Amino acid sequence: MIHLKVILLLFLVAAAAVFAQDKEPYPKGGLEAIMQNVKYPKEAKKANIEGKVLVKAKIDKEGNVAEASILKSDNDMLNKAALNAVKATKFTSALKDGKAVEAEIVVPIMFKLK
Numbered sequence: 001m002i003h004l005k006v007i008l009l010l011f012l013v014a015a016a017a018v019f020a021q022d023k024e025p026y027p028k029g030g031l032e033a034i035m036q037n038v039k040y041p042k043e044a045k046k047a048n049i050e051g052k053v054l055v056k057a058k059i060d061k062e063g064n065v066a067e068a069s070i071l072k073s074d075n076d077m078l079n080k081a082a083l084n085a086v087k088a089t090k091f092t093s094a095l096k097d098g099k100a101v102e103a104e105i106v107v108p109i110m111f112k113l114k
Helices: 002-019 031-037 042-046 076-087
Strands: 051-059 065-073 094-096 099-101 103-111
Touching: 031 076, 042 076, 051 076, 065 076, 076 103
Parallel strands: none
Antiparallel strands: 051 065, 051 103, 094 099
16 A cells, blocks of 8 residues: 555656646746737726626737637627737746647636726
8 A cells, every 4th residue: 555655756757757847838028018009999998887808819839829819708889998908918938747838728808997
């Protein structure tokens, strides 16, 4: 039984070491970097429209947004601004086994009037 526990422990440690190299893309400068790129649409401001837009983005090996599309939106008036904000953001590269790879992520963009 002790032998089995040691093997299981070694497996868990080895698995953690392998997965520790895997990393999802993340905006350079943090989430604030994306929010700085958000330009609230004038029409949406005038109409007091707030909401959330989920943007699906494909990030290339260099951390650039290769493709972006709307996954879900509370209001169509916010879509273009959300897409532009994500496209203007530079990301860290995704890593798989320590190597840069393409990855898809979902970026939530919140539109809230003060």
